[in-house]
Amino acid sequence: MNGNTELAELLLNAGADTECKFLYHQSTFRSAKEDYNRWNKLYTMFPPPDAWGRTPLHCATKEGHVEIVRLLIKRKADVNIRDETGITPLLLAGSAKNNTSYECIVTLLVDAGADVKIKNLVTDTTPLYHAVILKSKHAVSTLLKAGAWLSIGSCYQTELHEAAANGSLDILEAFFNDPRITVADINKTDAYTRTPLHRAALGGHKDCIKALLNGGGSLIGSMKLSKESVMDVIFAHIPRPADFVKEIFDSKITKTSVRHQEGDSIKVTLDFSVLAPHGKEQQMEVLWSMFSAATEKEKVTLLQHPLIEAFLHLKWGKIRPFFYLLIATYTTFVLCLSVYIVLGIHNAGKFPTATYIFRILVFLTGGSLAIHASIQFVLSIRKHFFRQHELWMNLTNTILAVVIAISGFSNTKGLPAKSYEDLPEWTLHCASLAVLLSWSELMLLIGRSPSYGYYALMFAAVLQNILKVLLTFVCLVIGFALSFSIQFHGFEEFSNPWHSIVKTTVMMMGEFEYSNLFKATADEQLTRLRLTSRIVFMGFIILASIVLMNLMVGVAVSDIQGLQEEGHGRRLEKQAEFIRQFEKVISVKIIDSKWFPGLIGHYLRRRGRIHLKLMIQPELTGYRSYDGKNTKKLPLELVESIMSMATNKYKSDDVIIRNVSLEEIMEALKTVLSNNAERRITR
Template sequence: MLEVKGINVNAKTRERDLTALHLAAEGGYVECIEVLLEKGADTNAKNHRGQTPLHLAARAQAFDCVELLLGKGADPTIADYDRRTALHAAVGKAARSYDIIEALIRWGADVNAKDQYGYTPLHIAALNELSQCVEVLIFHGADVTAKSKFGMTALGIITRKTPASLAMITQKLDAAVTLHHHPESPNREVELRLDFRSILQHCHPREISFLNTFVDEGQKEILLHPLCSAFLYLKWEKIRKYYLARMLFSLIFVLSLSLYVLTALAHNCYNQGKNMNESQPQNLIELCEKKSMLGQMLRNNPFVIEMQWFVLVGITGCEILRKVYGIVGYPNVRQYLSHPENIIEWCVIASVFVISFIYTGRTYTWQNHVGAFAVLFGWTNLMLMIGQLPVFGSYVAMYTRVQGEFAKLLLAYSCLLIGFTISFCVIFPDSSSFANPFIGLITVLVMMTGELSLDLLLDDDSDDPPFLLEISAQVTFILFLLFVTVILMNLLVGIAVHDIQGLQKTAGLSKLVRQTKLISYIELALFNGYLPSYLLNLLHWTALVSPKAYRVVLNVKPLNPREKRLPRDILKAAHEIAKNRKHYGHTISSHGSSITTSCVKKKVINNNIDSPNDAVDTYNNIINNMHTKIDKNNQEIAHLREEIKELTAIISNFIDIFRENSIKNRDKQD
């Protein structure tokens, strides 16, 4: 520590370990800071909480003090004992808070630094509803997808607290689409430059995590931006081969399972080959005794069925390894089980070992039922996998949407259906279709679809009393015909058609959402970090748009008909955005003043001002208001300067008195 004339300028208080520089920074006394720095005060000294004078100056919203400390060597990356930097402390409600934020970032502060709870400065700004600070941080590259230790993303907090700040994200995406003239082209052909840094800079190697966070937080409309659509298209071109390979393997697995169930169980060929038919129903025994070349071969060679099962077990083992490897990519088991396809696949895998003959050397009838459901679930899961493909996704989405509406409608009117079921069981006790309530309910569901039979109302036996022709039976049947078959089914059809029309209107966005989720699942499985380095490097080169996170710019020719790297609709939309930005000027520049300019432009556009005179008047009013605020701030600054001068004089007197006392004490000791 340096000492000047016997005074230690870095001396600390006993309770809080504060130096004089800490106190001056906390009070915002810029003149005192200048004096202390000239005398050798330590700009990075820490107090009892690990805070430097820069922390305290930023928290006090003292812009001049912050700039002075930064210029004299204060380190903006130093974190206190809570791992918070000066940038965390700078987030506040004061008018110059965003100026301090910009100054800290300009001097090298980490805009995405996390404290001990995982909160970044953007989290804190959004939690405190400081929209201006949120916009400044996003403008300077803050990661909106950053998660705290409690799982909260900055984007989710912004969506709830400061939704207007989301416009800054769109502006940054717009700024990443620019028009240029190709220098080597003789006709100065227009070139469109797509810069994917805003999407890729925080998410290597899981390149889709940025867009997936927007989908998870309900901001899926961002996918319609041409930059996002273009990236999704390029990403799917790179990664679809892995999904198609997974689908092919799943198809082989389901086909192997179906073949085993059909031969060994459904046709009972394994037991017949082993002569174990004494306990089997006659209809099952006869199935494999039909005169067919395949049936005869399976009866005479039961080892073929055994080989089928062992091949199926080998394929199942590969499937188990794939599923176990996929589990590691999920943060917890609960999230893994939240996806129905995972539960279905594990049920199908378990069924392979349940329906085996290997335990007792034969198969049983109850295994037929397990095998039947296993095959049904396996093919259903394959349908869902096909439905995740962008080409077929809209059709599967229509099916699932109608299925969901039908389930809700059936639940809502279940009491009516049960009532009719019990009534028919009472009125038609001699009918086999209503022999018991369970069969009756199935019959009512079949009748609901329009499969009506008048045999219930007819009695061909003339000796019996005309019980089935009673008025109550006829009335009940007519009521069911009107209320269920006509009204309820037409209601279901109407709802289904309405949902399909609504789905078709949003088909483009739904396709992008499904594509994003699908790519996210594939990346989750590919890049969970448990593969050898050489395999990870291979995956990076074959599955990533930017393998080393440096190739992030795509140059295309939007007006050239031979340009095939992107679809025409994406090229057209991106070209329009770039043209508008070039015509109206850049919305975002590298200076903080451009944010103010963009806000002015936004106000003019939102007010729907068409005439030039109105626009000029609006600009003048805004500028006059700014001048008024600046004058008011200048008056307050002048007043604060006078107070600072008075405080400086008091501190100087205090120092002089301290020096005189020190000299007197030395003289006495001498």
């Protein structure tokens, strides 16, 4: 216990038993009062262990006395002796306050045949778990070579969880170099459904995250309590998360040189497995979790990364026919709704047969699109639920259309209306809003297509900026409107505050009607406040008409100049949303049921999947997938971007290699060779 090697050896030479056990009876410390001082001194000198039945080897190991451990092992002490709770000396290694001797003791015990798979029955921990907690790579390697492996703790955590939480990259690499490691081990969840990736991200350990991803770690999955995905944790706990995620995506673009008879050629390989860790299933879940975690600016930036853009391009090429089918359906709906409104309102009672036919078409197409919009709501990101403006518009106009089709443009008595005046006001309101929103939604839907997307996005961006400016200066407009309602009270346009606000907004466009407002006749005085009204009117011209309108035009023009890059990202986002919704729809259980046609189900699933390896060859300005089928070309700009990134990465790696000394290269080579030799011996 005190580390006195000479005295221990003397006692052993005199016949002391290495297996003698500490078995003080508890009544020993409840002696009579006259013996209290004597027994208290003994208690101070030799404090009882945590459990009875421990041998000197237990005590020496726990206190970290290397020479005592070596001496006892030399004298044939049992290294697998257990105390009354089942604890062996190896489980006590590392318990000392000073753990400098820990690695030596573990090596001595393992070499002497200690059981490395022993488990603490109280804490469910193993010697390997203790080595990970103490961040000892040497001890971990020693235990792994002796046969130790990952175990499940009391909270279902493994040693990989603890190594990731501690940021122990060297220990993670020791596990990854072991041939027994599997992807299931790397993605094992604890009692809180946290994977090692979650634990590494919570600790902000970037290198560990990269190592886990390279080993097959999955970015899919969320924690049990907070419902946070790995992406959520990365964006919450790592500084400049967008740059870090870019580094991860950059590492999945690799460049290789191929030699053949005509000369050397370059191939760039794109690995999409980080985006689709489950293979052919749930290929959009990682991107969807990134959308939920990132800000709008980060999202637009990351979407334009060559790896993601190539991934979305391939996915979009697979499901493009379904998108065009949606546009065709929506176009049919909009046209049928427009014709139905024209027949039912502007030609009420004149064409009953045609009106009935288009009424049925509106009900069918509008009902189908309303169901589609409802599914989109269910599958949308809860975090951005109230910001899904397009979804709200889609659901609103389809529901209004269905309501109009059900009502059938009937009068208050339930009979078909014969004229415009017979129609109820609520029907006219619904029809007016439905036709406006449907055509607007069609414009936004076309905005997802690669050819016309920029123009629709430009319109949406300009509209958004103008609304922001108007909301910012709405107080100014209201102030002028109320002032005009007082000064020009005699005019119908300013007869009440609401009419005055509408007229003031129109006047901002330049329709001042100065001569009508300030005309004066002998028999009527329409404007009593002639001096004040002219001053206020001049202020309105300067502030609202000139300054505010030019401000809105300037904001719109400046945004359009920088909209091409942002618009490209927005278009990719819309495409990603449509792809994810398509994946969710084809993943429902009804498609796999025996009642659903097998050929259609197989076709849908095949359309929703892509291969996770892509090989680009500059001489082909395109790509060739590993299966050699369906060879197509990527956009030339995207190919150039990928090649440029791979070339720059290759140059930077070359610079790093040149800066490394020869001695460091030799040491690294020795390490690789020794690891390969150990693997062969293990096999």
